[in-house]
Amino acid sequence: MTELIDGLYIEGEKIADTKAPHSVPIDRRWEQRKFEAKLVNPANRRKLDIIVVGSGLAGGAAAASLGEQGYNVKCFFYQDSARRAHSIAAQGGINAAKNYRNDGDSTYRLFYDTVKGGDYRAREDNVYRLAEVSANIIDQCVAQGVPFAREYGGLLDNRSFGGVQVSRTFYARGQTGQQLLIGAYQALERQVHAGTVKEYRRHEMVELIIVDGRARGIVTRDMATGEIETFTADAVVLATGGYGNVFFLSTNAMGCNATAIWRAHRKGAYFANPCYTQIHPTCIPQSGDFQSKLTLMSESLRNDGRIWVPKRAEDCDKDPRDIPEEDRDYYLERIYPAFGNLVPRDIASRQAKNMCDEGRGVGPAIKERDASGNERMMRRGVYLDFSEAIGRLGKDAVSARYGNLFEMYQRITGDDPYEVPMRIYPAVHYTMGGLWVDYDLESNVPGLYVGGEANFSDHGANRLGASALMQGLADGYFVLPDTMNDYLADMLRLGKVDPNAPEIAEAKRSVEERIARLMALRGTRSVDDFHMALGRIMWEYCGMERRDAGLREAIKQIRALKEEFWRDARITGKADELNQALEKAGRLLDFFELAELMCIDALHRRESCGGHFRGESQTPEGEALRHDDEFLYVGAWEWGGEGQPPILHREDLIYKDIELKQRSYK
Numbered sequence: 001m002t003e004l005i006d007g008l009y010i011e012g013e014k015i016a017d018t019k020a021p022h023s024v025p026i027d028r029r030w031e032q033r034k035f036e037a038k039l040v041n042p043a044n045r046r047k048l049d050i051i052v053v054g055s056g057l058a059g060g061a062a063a064a065s066l067g068e069q070g071y072n073v074k075c076f077f078y079q080d081s082a083r084r085a086h087s088i089a090a091q092g093g094i095n096a097a098k099n100y101r102n103d104g105d106s107t108y109r110l111f112y113d114t115v116k117g118g119d120y121r122a123r124e125d126n127v128y129r130l131a132e133v134s135a136n137i138i139d140q141c142v143a144q145g146v147p148f149a150r151e152y153g154g155l156l157d158n159r160s161f162g163g164v165q166v167s168r169t170f171y172a173r174g175q176t177g178q179q180l181l182i183g184a185y186q187a188l189e190r191q192v193h194a195g196t197v198k199e200y201r202r203h204e205m206v207e208l209i210i211v212d213g214r215a216r217g218i219v220t221r222d223m224a225t226g227e228i229e230t231f232t233a234d235a236v237v238l239a240t241g242g243y244g245n246v247f248f249l250s251t252n253a254m255g256c257n258a259t260a261i262w263r264a265h266r267k268g269a270y271f272a273n274p275c276y277t278q279i280h281p282t283c284i285p286q287s288g289d290f291q292s293k294l295t296l297m298s299e300s301l302r303n304d305g306r307i308w309v310p311k312r313a314e315d316c317d318k319d320p321r322d323i324p325e326e327d328r329d330y331y332l333e334r335i336y337p338a339f340g341n342l343v344p345r346d347i348a349s350r351q352a353k354n355m356c357d358e359g360r361g362v363g364p365a366i367k368e369r370d371a372s373g374n375e376r377m378m379r380r381g382v383y384l385d386f387s388e389a390i391g392r393l394g395k396d397a398v399s400a401r402y403g404n405l406f407e408m409y410q411r412i413t414g415d416d417p418y419e420v421p422m423r424i425y426p427a428v429h430y431t432m433g434g435l436w437v438d439y440d441l442e443s444n445v446p447g448l449y450v451g452g453e454a455n456f457s458d459h460g461a462n463r464l465g466a467s468a469l470m471q472g473l474a475d476g477y478f479v480l481p482d483t484m485n486d487y488l489a490d491m492l493r494l495g496k497v498d499p500n501a502p503e504i505a506e507a508k509r510s511v512e513e514r515i516a517r518l519m520a521l522r523g524t525r526s527v528d529d530f531h532m533a534l535g536r537i538m539w540e541y542c543g544m545e546r547r548d549a550g551l552r553e554a555i556k557q558i559r560a561l562k563e564e565f566w567r568d569a570r571i572t573g574k575a576d577e578l579n580q581a582l583e584k585a586g587r588l589l590d591f592f593e594l595a596e597l598m599c600i601d602a603l604h605r606r607e608s609c610g611g612h613f614r615g616e617s618q619t620p621e622g623e624a625l626r627h628d629d630e631f632l633y634v635g636a637w638e639w640g641g642e643g644q645p646p647i648l649h650r651e652d653l654i655y656k657d658i659e660l661k662q663r664s665y666k
């Protein structure tokens with residue numbers, strides 16, 4: 001069908017995953033797939049080259065594991081050290097169905113919680129495998145020496161995260177990502193030493209090379225010298241993280257961007273569910289107009305912290321310690337008695353917004369615009385209170401669990417959370433959307449594999465806490481090293497790509513042209529200024545609540561802003577030196593296009609599910625209302641060409657092992 005729908009997109013053919021072996025039950029599919037997949041003889045592996053872009057938990061683990069198998073791996077990242085990837089920021093923990101607490105956990109329960117938590121918008125096969133390999137991840141990391149918290153008896157300790165009723169989250173104080181990344185980094189460096197992995201630091205991938213329909217390499221810019229280089233390989237893995245910074249303000253590291261996956265998208269890789277964004281409920285509230293970063297307070301704090309706002313708006317100015325118990329509204333405990341403060345993130349975030357919209361927010365009022373574009377002052381904060389936990393457990397016990405988070409909060413806000421409740425508010429945190437992949441984590445472009453937050457695979461419309469680290473390491477240590485063999489076995493026969501293939505020179509030329517065009521911009525506004533403006537549009541219209549009219553307005557504004565960028569942006573410095581304005585400009589151009597696709601995706605999905613809340617689709621109690629009859633599918637978008645509408649391919653979601661239900665945490 002080529003008819004333009006809503007003036008915005010075209011409907012394409014349906015797609016499906018064809019790799020998960022449905023001849024056997026779900027709990028045997030991974031074993032079966034591994035058995036069916038072709039292998040590469042150890043002596044042949046050194047003849048095959050793999051490019052891994054990304055050195056976070058997904059990329060670092062994949063590069064180390066593929067190197068360990070004997071492949072020739074080139075690992076690219078834009079930081080100065082592999083162990084500075086954004087994964088290092090993860091605080092709270094990593095899930096695994098070990099059932100150490102004997103509280104009823106199992107592979108099936110983790111699978112069930114993840115599918116339900118994602119509001120039934122994830123593929124069953126992939127999620128089941130994730131739950132299955134979760135236990136191996138912990139064993140692998142312990143063997144590497146990752147210092148997980150332990151109980152008195154020596155067993156690894158667990159805590160709970162949102163959306164579950166068991167304790168399955170393994171942690172290392174509030175630095176779980178850092179400790180896991182050090183483990184992956186050591187494994188990676190071991191391979192560097194062994195000669196199977198070569199690292200390319202401060203190299204930004206700026207284009208994908210496709211030859212004869214297969215992913216065959218990348219174009220990079222050396223961020224220190226500006227040199228543009230091409231690298232070829234037999235397969236390419238993108239593990240380049242999430243794109244939450246399309247909102248400018250987010251909990252992500254400032255460098256996180258969408259360029260690698262967006263460039264691949266423009267070269268044919270489908271982008272799945274781009275509008276599924278996670279807004280995390282426990283972040284330090286924004287304090288002013290010129291802020292460039294938001295800080296997460298880990299979800300683990302909801303184990304012991306109680307969330308409340310004053311019952312009466314007139315109490316919002318008071319010192320919280322002067323508000324007596326009977327005048328406090330512990331609204332999550334009131335509305336969701338079964339899960340209380342541990343409801344999933346999408347629900348906790350939306351309720352915090354509702355409380356503030358009712359005028360019961362706390363903290364200083366900040367300037368914002370209402371739905372009609374008028375400026376207003378609103379208090380955007382709710383309390384996260386530890387006084388009860390400190391009374392019950394003692395200050396030392398609370399400090400042992402969360403000490404570094406409390407310290408971070410105090411340094412940023414000047415308030416001591418041992419004495420005064422923290423103030424928190426939702427902020428953009430994670431993107432469930434990403435490049436479409438099949439069961440093998442291969443995109444629709446042969447030879448292009450995608451792992452970690454960069455793919456769309458496991459979290460549906462809402463990710464449960466502590467599941468991103470699990471997925472990144474599952475993809476990197478356990479899935480890609482098995483599934484890629486199947487493809488690489490054929491590549492032995494097909495042979496190396498011709499270094500003179502015109503596609504390689506053409507990819508390099510397009511990068512050079514784009515940079516020259518950017519360097520010619522001599523306007524008046526900085527790149528950050530445009531990025532901030534894009535972020536405001538996205539937060540306003542494609543943030544916690546999305547509506548038809550707002551999304552259409554956003555698309556209009558994004559297009560106008562992009563045009564304005566080409567008229568009035570200013571890029572300082574030179575192309576052949578360290579130039580952050582140039583780096584940011586390239587990333588922002590990709591964010592403009594991605595932002596538009598996110599709005600189109602959000603507009604076409606006229607239902608609420610997980611983090612995608614359409615104002616027009618809610619239950620009488622204000623909860624997300626899905627429309628399974630119309631939207632039980634993954635929306636995988638194909639790039640339609642410059643200035644052309646995108647093409648929607650639907651992958652039907654089939655639930656055979658889990659019953660589809662309206663989510664309830666009450």
Ligand SMILES: Cc1cc2nc3c(=O)[nH]c(=O)nc-3n(C[C@H](O)[C@H](O)[C@H](O)COP(=O)(O)OP(=O)(O)OC[C@H]3O[C@@H](n4cnc5c(N)ncnc54)[C@H](O)[C@@H]3O)c2cc1C
Nearest residue numbers: 054055056058078087090092093205241452453466468469
């Ligand atoms: C503050 C914070 C706390 C979190 N806490 C938790 C938690 O407790 N538990 C949990 O499960 N999840 C948590 N998450 C989510 C989790 O940290 C991330 O989803 C996960 O670490 C992503 O890992 P990754 O390997 O996919 O990508 P990243 O760690 O983001 O790594 C991306 C890599 O790709 C490279 N890269 C990107 N683009 C390019 C390019 N164009 N060229 C070259 N290299 C490129 C980067 O250099 C980097 O090496 C948290 C997230 C945040 C923001």
